[in-house]
Amino acid sequence: MRNPARRKCKVCDEWFVPKYHDIRIRWCCQEHGVILAIEERAKEKVKEAAKRIKEQKEAEKAGRKRRKERLAELRPAGYYKAQAQQAFNAFIRARDVDLPCISCGETNPPDLHGGQWDCGHFKTVGANPELRFEERNAHKQCKSCNAGSGKYTAKEATVAKNYESGLIARYGQEYVDWLNGPHKMTNYRRDDFIRIRDEYRAKLKELKQQEAA
Secondary structure (H helix, E strand, O other): OOOOOOEEOOOOOOEEOOOOOOOOOOOOOHHHHHHHHHHHHHHHHHHHHHHHHHHHHHHHHHHHHHHHHHHHHHOOHHHHHHHHHHHHHHHHHHHOOOOOOOOOOOOOOOHHHOOOEEEEEOOOOOOOHHHOOOHHHEEEEEHHHHHOOOOOOHHHHHHHHHHHHHHHHHHOHHHHHHHHOOOOOOOOOHHHHHHHHHHHHHHHHHHHHHHHO
8 A cells, every 4th residue: 555645744844744644634743733723723713703794794784775775765855856956067067167158158257156157057947847957958157147047137137148149159049949949847756866866977977087088
């Protein structure tokens, strides 16, 4: 019968010839066998502890997800409508970042309004809610002009007229006729607002990535 092949002790790295062919023998002497057993048991305890920590984190993550989903169910549609509008407006401002105010042609908003731009709707969301998320109905606008859009005083009427003139200059009369024409009413629901919010957040992210490239 062939003698057992030499092996290297897992404890001292010395070569030894085991007494038997048993592949489980990985130590040169009984003392080193005990040491190896203690080390491997310690490693197992570390693995078990790591597994418990991982399972605990996964359970906590699942719990947070359930609470988040539950909270989402309890929030009213108006909450998501506001989020959707915010995401839409941010995209419009980014889309028109290199364009002047659609109404007055201003390229630098006055410091009186904090140097900020608005997303101005030609057909207001109050009078024409079906065009709330219509990209062709929304453009970058300075706060002064946006504050006067859709009102009935002489100043506000002038702003609205200038907005229309700006649209005609950019897109033509046919485009403005479409905006002024009848549109099918859209009955937005809670899920619609969530979908629109996510859609415009993604579009804004893509737009920023294109600008950074």
